[in-house]
Amino acid sequence: MSTLQATGPSILRIGFDPAAFAKLLPDQQQEFVRWYVARVLKGETSAVEEWERLGLKVDLRPWQR
Structure with missing residues (x-):
């Protein structure tokens, strides 16, 4: 299992497909x-x-600056 953990200044990129994300109930998504x-x-x-x-x-x- 791959995990994320920021150990210093970091950038978090989130990619998504609106159609796939819309399949969840709005409250659950948020x-x-x-x-x-x-x-x-x-x-x-x-x-x-x-x-x-x-x-x-x-x-x-x-x-990275």
Whole structure:
């Protein structure tokens, strides 16, 4: 299982297909996305597979100036 975890300044890219994402109930969409984004912003781990179940593709990279 692949995980995301920010260990310093980072960039979180989220890719999505609106049609696939729209298949979930609106309340579920918002709650899940908030949950996963909050985990990454706090430096906690988040499984990539959790995002993919929502039809989201994610990539976490170090912030480079």
